[in-house]
Amino acid sequence: MQKLNTIELFVGCGGLLDGFEKSGHYNTVASVEWQESACNTLINRLKNKYNYEDAEKRVLHFDIQRTKELINGWDKDIEFDSHRGLKKVVNGRDIDVIVGGPPCQAYSVAGRIQDKDGMRKDYRNYLFESYLKVVKVYNPKIVVFENVEGMLSAMPDGESIVDKIKRGFNDYGFDIIDDIKGEALLDLSEFGVPQKRKRVILVGLNRNYFRNKDKNQQILKCFYNEILGRYKSEKKFNVHDAIMDLPKLKPTESDYRIGKRKYSHTPYKTDFNWHYPRYHNKRDMDIFSILAKDIITGKNKYQSSEALKQLYTEKTGKTSNIHKYYVLRWDKPSNTIPAHLKKDGLRHIHPDPEQARSITVREAARLQTFDDDFEFLGSMGQNYEMIGNAVPPKFSEKLANAIHDLLGMEQAISPNSLKGN
Structure with missing residues (x-):
């Protein structure tokens, strides 16, 4: 299978992206992020680690909420330099996978406790809508959506965020697992990350590619339990494993x-x-x-x-x-x-x-499984924030391999091969 084209949204400094690149199965077509220090860090990584000479063009420093401009390009303003936009970066190429996780602060239980309004008025509750608008434009085979466990209980306007997200994916032609808490809430320490970290990992199947809607729930169960399950680590790593030699x-x-x-x-x-x-x-x-x-x-x-x-x-x-x-x-x-x-x-x-x-920043990075050659180009505070917001690259690489396996095995797990026929 040739390399799969990806777009990364809410990319941060590139924890998810780094794992996808390390797998060797993906070509990063474009990445979108609004924090400048994270963009600088990502550009540096793409250039010096993965040899993308045009990294500055592939990394779009912009606010995803301004979706039309993001797609078509924008002029320089008080916040962002001008850019030709996603449409010209993608340049007609098929996008196989869109990956990303909107900022988690509005969904986190700790954030809701500390905020006087319980994060109900926080605009970040609805950034998934901007994610879905980009998905609608590029119609990938698979989408990957990552967020914190607190997403499962978030109800900023009285309706569950999970129900809103499910409806959004369905409206745009994607099936995600019905039992999110039971199947898609993952303990990343089971994948070799030396850290207690639970995250919701939603994988969406495009019904134009995975054509039998009635069987897509079985395909997704197969993905979480068998395909991704094969990448679990035999050993649970600890703090000593991660930082003792520093x-x-x-x-x-x-x-x-x-x-x-x-x-x-x-x-x-x-x-x-x-x-x-x-x-x-x-x-x-x-x-x-x-x-x-x-x-x-x-x-x-x-x-x-x-x-x-x-x-x-x-x-x-x-x-x-x-x-x-x-x-x-x-x-x-x-x-x-x-x-x-x-x-x-x-x-x-x-x-x-x-x-x-x-x-230290480096110890935090180690506990998040960033390689020692991963350079962080912000201030100390910005670097801690980038690392804390990231998906651990060690897990990301395993997820990327599992997504590649899923697409490669699509015929093997096609509706005719699933139980119930």
Whole structure:
């Protein structure tokens, strides 16, 4: 089978794209993203890793909500430089797969709890509609739609987002699995990702290609349980597997500066892109060390939420309704790497008490399975956000292989070969 043409929407820095490229089965025709730092990172990756000399033309820095302009091109404005648009980039080529996941913040349970309106007024609830408009134009064989588990319970206007998405795919001629929670909610740690990370992965079958609508549910069940199931890892990877070999970064006796940046830990000249911690004050480093030692020594004094909240009050003089700290365990997968890491790393404390710090950008990238040669070209905060928003490339590659298998096996799993005939 020749390479499959893809369009990536809401591509971010390219976690999904990187896995699809690594599989060797896909040609990235175009990618759409509105954050400039993510676009710069992606362009760099496409050029230097995958040899796309015209990467600047294939990466469209634009707002997908302006769909007509996205397709037909737009003039320079206050936010975006001019571009000829998707239509000229695609240039008449058939698009086999459209991949993407709209921003998840509006669907996340944590986001809904923290927002005074429960995210009901957040425009990101409906970005899937822009995704579907592009799908309608290019009519691919398969669509891949990724989002957080919280999507399953999101009801911003009283109707389930899942029902809206199902109806949207159906209206545009695509079948997705009926039992989304039972079949499409995946634990990515089962695919070799050293992290607790559940994601909804919707695969949509174009009824013009998968022609027997009555059998498409069986095809999708076969995809999730057999085809994708074959790519599950025999081993569950943990924090030790992911970051143990990276250079240690220990606190210094006093703070110092290099240029405008303030540092609290030992400088380390290293080939690892972005392996240095954010600045920590002495109070926080003391807390980090106490908590990590508590686990290493087996005392486990601070394992309850109440004990952690009490420690926070003792050290800061403040109170909190939720505990603010979590130390990664060497022998377990990491907790979920979120975009919130751009604000602080209190829930991602390094397990080594001697280092007394939160994880670095590179360690977050490792836990998300980005290769060490993946360069992040934003600020520290932007890089944490890009990494937290991404789909782990190790999983993405397995998903890409499974999609390729599905298309290659379409005849083998055609309606005549399915049970019930």
